[in-house]
Amino acid sequence: MEHRQQKIPEVKLKPGREKSLRRKHPWIFSGAIAEASANIKSGETVRIDSSDGKPLGLGAWSPNSQISLRLWTTNPRNSVNPEWFRKRLEKAIAMRRELPGIVNAEAKRLIYSEADRLPGLIVDQYGKFLVCQFLSAGAEFWKNEFIAILRKLLPEVTGILERSDTGIRAKEGLPPGENLLWWGEEPPPLLEIKENGLKFLIDLRQGHKTGFYLDQRFNRAMTIPYASGRSVLNVFSYTGGFGIAAAKGGAASILQLDDSASALELAAKNAEINNLDPEIFEYEQGDAFQILRSYRDRNRKFDMIILDPPKFAASSSQIDKAARGYKDINLLALKLLNHGGILLTFSCSGHISPELFQKIVASAADDAGRRVLILDFLSQAPDHPIALNFPESRYLKGLICRTV
Secondary structure, three states: OOOOOOOOOEEEEOOOOOHHHHOOOOEEEHHHEEEEOOOOOOOOEEEEEOOOOOEEEEEEEOOOOOEEEEEEEOOOOOOOOHHHHHHHHHHHHHHHOOOOOOOOOOEEEEEEHHHHOOOOEEEEEEOOEEEEEEOOHHHHHOHHHHHHHHHHHOOOOOEEEEEOOOOHHHHOOOOOOOEEEEEEOOOOOOEEEEEOOEEEEEOOOOOOOOOOOHHHHHHHHHHHHHOOOOEEEEEOOOOOHHHHHHHHOOOOEEEEEEOOHHHHHHHHHHHHHOOOOHHHEEEEEOOHHHHHHHHHHOOOOEEEEEEOOOOOOOOHHHHHHHHHHHHHHHHHHHHHEEEEEEEEEEEOOOOOOHHHHHHHHHHHHHHHOOOEEEEEEEEOOOOOOOEOOEHHHOOOEEEEEEEO
């Protein structure tokens, strides 16, 4: 159903608050707004005006969020309608068809929210299935149109699911997100995909994020050349992606550690479908911090440790607490590493900057009494592009380190 507007509502900014918009940053916070038209619907498109009444662009209105406006376009003469969205979706999808390492991938991100100038919309493709997230008022407002456009642009797709089951929607004043089949056929309970020459089973309905950590694709591949002959500890292993990659690289042993029994069961299945020797794998369920402390107390050592924890900082108010968590887990890992050991360590908290993350790991190394070199800097895969005008689109950062 197309949304039609007789007269577009207007939102006027306070003096001097248009600077970020002129740099094309897509967010306008509630404190920047001087006045707004009455009775604007959540997600409705509004015209954004400077304090002197000059039109600056069009955005989606979110009255219940600290981010009151998410920018659609800086051209106020545009018409935000299904055809306009079709062109933007088509452009984003076409870019993925040109990215090395992504173009032929069975599983990839097609739409990455603000980075693709579609705030709040996430679309991941897993073979013949799409999994979508509608995380902002604007994305929710245009949900039906987005689904219809995606069906036309991707005729090979046979099913579209929604996985908006995330707390982000509450900040937008939206009801709890749904986990449902929007269109087409049901996916199998476990869908098999290939990545970097390896097979993985994906639970599209209940798995983390939209089913898999697609952003770590290239980083999992980076594990392979470092793993040969090493004893590997994969912390926060989820369904074992990094551990499976380490096995492909010739690791002598892999310990998959996670707090979810079902994730570890799937990790074992992933090892099996890749015809990997089950004797080299060990699985342990429990709290990573507690278990790593027990390894420290027992003087258990490893040649390679991967740390891929969940988001520790969901807001800026949690940065200090998150920093302590990242330092603690890296300190424990560094105490467990043999001389010449490799540490792959990550943070997916957007509020933790790459510079701060490096300082945290450096502080952990100092407290552990270890001399550590950075061999490489890692980030999210290119189907999760980072927009220069929106630095917040860079959330995943990682380091490959070596103790010397």
